[in-house]
Amino acid sequence: VGDQTREAPKTAGFSYDKWEINPSELTFMKELGSGQFGVVRLGKWRAQHQVASKTIREGAMSEEDFIEEAKIMMNLSHLNLVQLYGVCTQQKPIYLVTEFMELGCLLNYLRQRRGTLGSQDLLGICHDVSQGMQHLEQNGFIHRDLAARNCLVNSSLVVKVSDFGMTRYVLDDQYWSSSGAKFPVKWSAPEVFNFCKYSSKSDVWSFGVLMWEVFTEGKMPFEHNQNHEVVMMHHEDVLDGGKN
Numbered sequence: 603v604g605d606q607t608r609e610a611p612k613t614a615g616f617s618y619d620k621w622e623i624n625p626s627e628l629t630f631m632k633e634l635g636s637g638q639f640g641v642v643r644l645g646k647w648r649a650q651h652q653v654a655s656k657t658i659r660e661g662a663m664s665e666e667d668f669i670e671e672a673k674i675m676m677n678l679s680h681l682n683l684v685q686l687y688g689v690c691t692q693q694k695p696i697y698l699v700t701e702f703m704e705l706g707c708l709l710n711y712l713r714q715r716r717g718t719l720g721s722q723d724l725l726g727i728c729h730d731v732s733q734g735m736q737h738l739e740q741n742g743f744i745h746r747d748l749a750a751r752n753c754l755v756n757s758s759l760v761v762k763v764s765d766f767g768m769t770r771y772v773l774d775d776q777y778w779s780s781s782g783a784k785f786p787v788k789w790s791a792p793e794v795f796n797f798c799k800y801s802s803k804s805d806v807w808s809f810g811v812l813m814w815e816v817f818t819e820g821k822m823p824f825e826h827n828q829n830h831e832v833v834m835m836h837h838e839d840v841l842d843g844g845k846n
């Protein structure tokens with residue numbers, strides 16, 4: 603089992619209200635980057651456990667809805683899911699505290715190591731993601747934005763699925779409306795970009811695109827096409843019943 607002093611405890615015993623973390627027990631260190639909700643930092647909980655802390659920028663997230671969901675997300679525990687340890691909601695901005703993944707996002711990992719990964723390594727990456735996604739499906743949980751950019755890699759080279767279900771709390775409509783510039787059309791099943799019909803089946807479509815990203819070691823899918831052209835291509839496939 604991992605070195606106990608470094609492995610933060612799962613969620614039990616992490617805080618008073620089981621999903622609330624006492625911010626005075628957190629210290630922040632280097633910035634890891636920023637995403638849809640704001641800055642993410644490496645942190646320490648009770649001075650020894652490495653964690654990642656995601657600060658939620660004012661107006662970026664529907665916070666009440668998320669806090670309700672956090673209680674459910676904390677119970678999703680699997681080797682291939684980035685663990686949500688808890689939230690700090692007693693002050694503004696609120697922040698989320700999760701497991702820390704030393705090597706960052708899978709997309710950059712693939713690009714940084716292009717040419718050094720064998721097909722067994724690439725298959726192992728896809729297997730890790732499939733195990734995490736199977737756990738989500740078994741718990742009736744839909745990711746809604748599975749892609750290599752939304753998976754993370756730790757120092758043991760284990761790949762974990764991250765930010766599952768978080769699209770539901772994004773307030774930036776460029777991100778979630780299917781005509782929005784940030785909508786992940788190239789990873790979306792036709793029923794998603796046509797009717798926003800999300801399901802574990804649409805997550806399977808995204809997993810297929812993620813496998814393509816892995817085996818091309820981080821290329822952009824449909825790299826010479828814009829989003830609206832990809833929509834038309836899939837539309838043509840549907841019209842001619844996928845014959846060619």
Ligand SMILES: CN(C)c1ccc2c(c1)CCN(c1cccc(-c3cc(Nc4ccc(C(=O)N5CCOCC5)cn4)c(=O)n(C)c3)c1CO)C2=O
Nearest residue numbers: 634635636637638642654702703704705706747765768769
């Ligand atoms: C709505 N959806 C789908 C969302 C919402 C928010 C986010 C995302 C999707 C995904 C992106 N994202 C985000 C943004 C910023 C950080 C993290 C992010 C980055 C981590 N780790 C690292 C580690 C190292 C490095 C690094 O600097 N390097 C450079 C040298 O070579 C090694 C790697 C970067 N990140 C990490 O552990 N977590 C939990 C989150 C994350 C992941 O969380 C978000 O915050």
